[in-house]
Amino acid sequence: MAETIFSKIISGxxxxxxxxxxxxxxxxxxxxxxxxxxxxxxxxxPAETLDKLSDQASAAIGRVxxxxxxxxxxxxxxxxxxxxQNNGEAAHQAVRHVHFHIxxxxxxxxxxxxxxxxxGWPAKKLDPERGKTLAQQLADAVGS
Amino acid sequence: MAETIFSKIISGxxxxxxxxxxxxxxxxxxxxxxxxxxxxxxxxxPAETLDKLSDQASAAIGRVxxxxxxxxxxxxxxxxxxxxQNNGEAAHQAVRHVHFHIxxxxxxxxxxxxxxxxxGWPAKKLDPERGKTLAQQLADAVGS
Numbered sequence: 001m002a003e004t005i006f007s008k009i010i011s012g013x014x015x016x017x018x019x020x021x022x023x024x025x026x027x028x029x030x031x032x033x034x035x036x037x038x039x040x041x042x043x044x045x046p047a048e049t050l051d052k053l054s055d056q057a058s059a060a061i062g063r064v065x066x067x068x069x070x071x072x073x074x075x076x077x078x079x080x081x082x083x084x085q086n087n088g089e090a091a092h093q094a095v096r097h098v099h100f101h102i103x104x105x106x107x108x109x110x111x112x113x114x115x116x117x118x119x120g121w122p123a124k125k126l127d128p129e130r131g132k133t134l135a136q137q138l139a140d141a142v143g144s
Numbered sequence: 145m146a147e148t149i150f151s152k153i154i155s156g157x158x159x160x161x162x163x164x165x166x167x168x169x170x171x172x173x174x175x176x177x178x179x180x181x182x183x184x185x186x187x188x189x190p191a192e193t194l195d196k197l198s199d200q201a202s203a204a205i206g207r208v209x210x211x212x213x214x215x216x217x218x219x220x221x222x223x224x225x226x227x228x229q230n231n232g233e234a235a236h237q238a239v240r241h242v243h244f245h246i247x248x249x250x251x252x253x254x255x256x257x258x259x260x261x262x263x264g265w266p267a268k269k270l271d272p273e274r275g276k277t278l279a280q281q282l283a284d285a286v287g288s
Contacts, residue, residue: 017270017275017276017278017279018279018283019279019282019283019286020282020283020286028279029270029275029278029279029282030270031269031270031275032267032268032269032270033267033268033270034265034266034267034268036278037278037282039282049213050209050210050213050227051210051213051214051217052210053210054210055207055208055210055211056207058206058207058209058210059203059204059206059207060203060206061206062202062203062204062205062206062207062209063199063200063202063203063206064199065194065202065206066194066195066196066197066198066199066202067199067286068286069193069194069195069231070195070285071282071285071286072282073195074285075278075281075282075285079232079234080231080232080233080234080235080237081231081232081235082228082229082230082231082235082236083194083228083229083230083231083244084226084227084228084229085226085227085228086226086227086263087213087224087225087226087227088223088224088225088249089224090223090224090249090250090251091224091225091226091249091260091261092226092263092265093224100227105232105234105235106234107234115266115268116235116266117235117263117264117265118262118263118264118265118266119230119236119261119262119263119264120261120262120263120264121178121236121261121262122178122259122260122262123176123177123178124176124177124178124259125175125176126161126173126174126175126176126177131161131173131175132161134161134173134180134181134219135161135162135163135172135173137219138163138164138173138181138183138215138216138219139162139163139164141214141215141218141219142163142164142211142212142215
């Protein structure tokens with residue numbers, strides 16, 4: 001995998017505002033935050049997208065997510081937040097090394113600017129027959 | 145914690161289009177999908193938001209995310225996707241039981257409608273001094 005700004009942060013070649021580190025995971029502030037406290041969590045294992053990450057490295061991120069979310073809420077006072085992980089340019093991935101965002105969302109009563117993640121939600125209703133077929137295909141793919 | 149549609153799906157009281165299940169995790173199709181293959185992953189442990197979920201339950205979700213992302217890509221042909229987890233009404237949480245979305249993003253060459261998650265990204269530049277202070281506060285909160 002090609003070097004990225006995140007692999008250089010992990011190796012120490014580029015500095016970061018570090019929040020948390022263990023053997024498998026590094027968390028630091030996004031220097032282009034969507035809101036105050038916007039934090040990134042990256043696996044030390046190099047993988048471009050989540051589907052290419054090992055189960056162990058992904059579990060290690062899962063394990064520290066609640067702790068990091070609590071820290072962000074405690075320090076910023078945010079009561080709402082999004083956890084987002086983008087894969088592929090079409091899905092807004094900017095750095096080709098897996099990263100999870102914790103993005104606080106502030107209401108207007110907060111002293112912070114509102115900001116945060118903008119969400120568009122063009123939901124449709126799932127056709128039940130299509131759902132049945134698709135779920136079976138996915139279950140087969142998981143089991144294969 | 146109050147019952148939700150997801151706790152009723154977990155207990156079997158309400159049916160779902162099941163994709164994956166183990167002792168700690170259930171994955172099924174969102175019946176109001178943002179795009180073809182939109183899948184939800186929920187912990188069986190009841191928790192309203194990610195900060196209230198146990199590390200173990202969160203790790204269990206982390207562990208199966210790569211597998212489920214691969215299955216969604218394989219079956220739908222999507223090459224880009226977002227993983228999203230919303231906490232709090234202001235952050236677009238609709239059901240008060242932790243859930244991770246896998247939302248495929250299709251380009252115009254795809255046979256699927258484009259759809260998917262709409263993302264607004266009002267980024268600003270982090271002031272380095274503010275970043276230093278904030279990262280230290282967060283690191284202290286993580287360690288406390």
